[in-house]
Amino acid sequence: MISILGGELLSSLGAGEERIAALRNGRAAPDTIAVEAFADQPLFPYYLIDNSSRVARADHIEEYLQNVTENLFSRQFSGSSPPANTGVFLGSSSIDYSLTRPIEQIIDGLDPGKLPGNRVGGGFYADRIMQRFGLSGPSLTYNTACTSSINAFMDAAAMLECRVIDYALVMGLELSLPVIVEGFALMQLLSPDVLRPFGQKRNGMILGEAVSAVLLCRSDTRSSNWHYLGGESCCEIHSVAGSDPGGKGIAQVIRQSLSDAQVSPSELTALKAHGTGGELMDLAEMRGMEMAFTDIPDYFSLKPYIGHTLGGCGLAELVLLMECVDNGFIPATPHAEPLDEQFTSPPVRTNMDVTHGRFMLNYFGFGGNNTSCILEKTKP
Amino acid sequence: MIFIHAAGIHNTMPRERQPDLAEELHTLTGKIYRRTDHFIQLAILGAHKAAGTRELPAQTAIYLTSGQGNISVFTRICEQRRQHNLLPKPVDFINLLSNSAGFYVASHLALDGKNLFVTHHHFPAQMALLAAQNDLRLGRQKMVLLGGVDEWIPRQELARKLLGVSPSTQLGEGSNWLLLNSEEKNALATVEVHPQLLSSSLLAALLSYAPRNTSLIFSHRFDREAVSGFMRRYPQCRLFSPEEDSGYYETHPLFTLSSFLRQEKGRLIHIDTDGNQYMIVTLANDLL
Numbered sequence: 001m002i003s004i005l006g007g008e009l010l011s012s013l014g015a016g017e018e019r020i021a022a023l024r025n026g027r028a029a030p031d032t033i034a035v036e037a038f039a040d041q042p043l044f045p046y047y048l049i050d051n052s053s054r055v056a057r058a059d060h061i062e063e064y065l066q067n068v069t070e071n072l073f074s075r076q077f078s079g080s081s082p083p084a085n086t087g088v089f090l091g092s093s094s095i096d097y098s099l100t101r102p103i104e105q106i107i108d109g110l111d112p113g114k115l116p117g118n119r120v121g122g123g124f125y126a127d128r129i130m131q132r133f134g135l136s137g138p139s140l141t142y143n144t145a146c147t148s149s150i151n152a153f154m155d156a157a158a159m160l161e162c163r164v165i166d167y168a169l170v171m172g173l174e175l176s177l178p179v180i181v182e183g184f185a186l187m188q189l190l191s192p193d194v195l196r197p198f199g200q201k202r203n204g205m206i207l208g209e210a211v212s213a214v215l216l217c218r219s220d221t222r223s224s225n226w227h228y229l230g231g232e233s234c235c236e237i238h239s240v241a242g243s244d245p246g247g248k249g250i251a252q253v254i255r256q257s258l259s260d261a262q263v264s265p266s267e268l269t270a271l272k273a274h275g276t277g278g279e280l281m282d283l284a285e286m287r288g289m290e291m292a293f294t295d296i297p298d299y300f301s302l303k304p305y306i307g308h309t310l311g312g313c314g315l316a317e318l319v320l321l322m323e324c325v326d327n328g329f330i331p332a333t334p335h336a337e338p339l340d341e342q343f344t345s346p347p348v349r350t351n352m353d354v355t356h357g358r359f360m361l362n363y364f365g366f367g368g369n370n371t372s373c374i375l376e377k378t379k380p
Numbered sequence: 381m382i383f384i385h386a387a388g389i390h391n392t393m394p395r396e397r398q399p400d401l402a403e404e405l406h407t408l409t410g411k412i413y414r415r416t417d418h419f420i421q422l423a424i425l426g427a428h429k430a431a432g433t434r435e436l437p438a439q440t441a442i443y444l445t446s447g448q449g450n451i452s453v454f455t456r457i458c459e460q461r462r463q464h465n466l467l468p469k470p471v472d473f474i475n476l477l478s479n480s481a482g483f484y485v486a487s488h489l490a491l492d493g494k495n496l497f498v499t500h501h502h503f504p505a506q507m508a509l510l511a512a513q514n515d516l517r518l519g520r521q522k523m524v525l526l527g528g529v530d531e532w533i534p535r536q537e538l539a540r541k542l543l544g545v546s547p548s549t550q551l552g553e554g555s556n557w558l559l560l561n562s563e564e565k566n567a568l569a570t571v572e573v574h575p576q577l578l579s580s581s582l583l584a585a586l587l588s589y590a591p592r593n594t595s596l597i598f599s600h601r602f603d604r605e606a607v608s609g610f611m612r613r614y615p616q617c618r619l620f621s622p623e624e625d626s627g628y629y630e631t632h633p634l635f636t637l638s639s640f641l642r643q644e645k646g647r648l649i650h651i652d653t654d655g656n657q658y659m660i661v662t663l664a665n666d667l668l
Contacts, residue, residue, distance in 0.1 A: 037461065037465060037466075037467050038467075085576075093477050094476075094477070095449055095497075095499055096448075096449065096451075096454050096476075099448070099451070099454060099542060100458070102541065102542060103454070103455055103458045103538065103542070104458055104462060106535075106537075106538050106541065107455075107458055107459055107462045107463065108462060112541065115541070115542070115544065117501065117544075118544035119501070119542065119543055119544035120542055121447055121448040121449075121451075121499075121501075121542055121543075121630075122446060122447055122448060122449060122499025122500065122501070122504060123499045123500040123501035123502070123504065124501055126500070126501065127500075127501035127502070136576070136577060137576075138507055138510055138575060138576075139500060139501075139507070140498045140499075140500060140507050140508075140511060141498065141499045141500065142496065142497070142498055143449070143479055143497045143498075143499070144479050144482075144495070144496060144497055145477055145479070151496060155496075155511055155514075158511075158514045158515055158518055158520060159510075159511075159514055161514075161518055162514040162517060162518060164510070164514065164575040164576075178461070179457060179458075179461065179468060179473070179476070180477070182467050182468060182473075183467075183468050183470070183473030183474075183476075183477065184473075186467050186468070186470060186473070187470050187473070232494075233494045233495070233496075234492055234493060234494065234495075235442070235482065235483065235486045235491065235492055235493065235494070235495030236492065237483065237486050237487045237490070237491075237492060240415075240474055240475075240480055240483050240484070241474055249492075252492070310477070366474050366477055366480070367474075367479050367480050367482065367483040367495075368483045368486065368495065369479070369495065
């Protein structure tokens with residue numbers, strides 16, 4: 001069995017008690033960001049980690065990744081070094097953060113000089129973390145749209161099961177880049193005001209930033225109350241731009257996840273939905289849940305709290321879920337009322353008292369990427 | 381142990397512009413792939429060659445790896461933004477944000493299993509192979525179609541800078557795929573990636589025990605002098621050289637493995653380096 005030893009998260013919600021209070025009280029307010037490439041430079045809500053430094057996000061990537069890793073390692077290894085045989089698994093919707101600056105400089109006719117690590121591109125940041133913390137296990141960087149970091153998490157578990165490594169550092173990374181905001185704005189997928197998962201008045205998603213880290217090991221190495229039970233990742237070939245609104249692909253991955261984890265639907269304490277607030281995406285997700293379950297479990301979305309953190313959402317939402325349950329609750333889903341009339345089952349309306357149980361986490365993205373996994377927290 | 385059941389090679393050294401693959405793809409598959417870019421077309425081409433006439437089980441997983449992904453689309457988007465203040469086309473944006481190439485390969489072959497795009501700073505092909513090896517050994521997958529895709533871009537100076545190679549390095553592009561299975565029946569070869577990086581002393585120990593006539597091949601990161609040094613130290617081994625020329629690209633090890641399958645019978649050790657440590661893959665096709 002795979003133990004989840006702990007997690008760290010940088011997001012718009014701040015840290016520690018401030019973050020838990022926001023989740024408990026259903027309060028989270030996004031900043032705004034201007035899409036400068038549009039003639040009228042419209043403002044869109046955006047959940048930013050730090051709204052004082054939005055100019056050069058890419059310059060902060062290493063700092064953010066190092067911070068979450070340092071905090072995690074210092075808590076888990078009490079100040080001593082992590083074992084060298086630790087693998088690094090990083091998921092992001094952009095493998096090209098490290099390419100952006102040198103490419104822009106060359107386009108502008110400037111010499112980027114000697115590049116850090118002598119090369120940029122896929123795997124750059126995972127390699128920097130390996131070097132910074134003296135890790136020598138294998139590393140992989142995942143780019144599977146909104147399922148990137150949860151796929152990294154699940155493959156890290158497989159690497160542990162195969163005894164290739166003793167510990168796995170899994171990281172999720174998503175920071176605002178102009179091209180990301182412009183792309184989603186252009187496709188008219190962004191809400192101008194509020195993220196309303198499964199709501200009748202939902203009008204799109206709100207993007208967010210998140211940098212997260214989770215430490216895993218086999219349960220025979222170290223024990224924890226949190227475990228990864230299993231999951232599945234599938235490719236739905238309906239459309240490159242989204243899931244089949246009929247829900248077939250989503251139902252398939254949910255069923256396979258339950259089967260892999262050997263968990264029956266009735267054993268699920270709650271389900272963390274993808275819940276983007278997108279019209280078709282929420283429809284597909286609801287149809288998928290209706291097909292997969294006779295009775296849909298209590299479900300909730302965390303995106304009204306930190307926004308849609310794209311490739312980083314897998315791990316960021318996993319960390320938030322663990323923190324909430326460790327603090328005795330599952331948060332209500334704000335702004336979901338009134339519920340879409342087509343849906344029979346609303347998301348969690350008020351905080352649920354939960355201290356342990358089995359939790360399904362679902363993620364769906366561009367490129368037909370569907371992933372579902374199940375975690376368990378045993379009684380404290 | 382895992383087994384190679386098929387291989388597909390697409391390997392070129394463009395000189396001035398990216399080859400037009402749409403027509404080649406149409407000739408080969410009889411289909412037209414709309415809304416695809418060069419990187420995606422490369423991926424489909426290589427995967428199609430590996431799959432051949434087989435009808436793969438729908439649950440076959442796709443593990444696609446690349447050093448820089450669809451770098452030409454990303455560069456074009458950056459150029460359009462910087463020089464013309466243009467927004468990205470939606471199709472470019474979607475292809476940039478996700479592993480669209482894997483999606484189109486899955487669509488082409490009607491596969492709905494696991495579909496990953498993974499990469500690594502030094503060893504994208506070997507790390508993807510390691511992920512596949514794990515999943516096959518654990519029984520999490522029965523069959524994996526694993527491909528390495530790297531595209532050549534006309535802005536050679538930019539490409540060399542990003543790759544960290546010398547100005548004289550001839551760059552190439554490739555889409556090389558292996559069909560992997562945990563079952564031996566009808567296999568072409570066994571393949572194994574050593575999961576840990578090796579120090580020079582561990583590599584020396586491993587090579588000193590290599591059976592007579594083991595073939596060695598070294599990645600593009602070794603210069604001629606270094607390769608000669610290895611071959612002098614291990615005279616029981618011989619140097620494998622693919623018949624087909626190729627330029628530098630980061631998933632090149634998959635081209636090498638596939639070339640060995642095509643050309644030779646025996647045992648191959650592929651050796652790559654990050655400058656300090658070594659990563660090895662062994663392939664054998666003489667015992668099956």
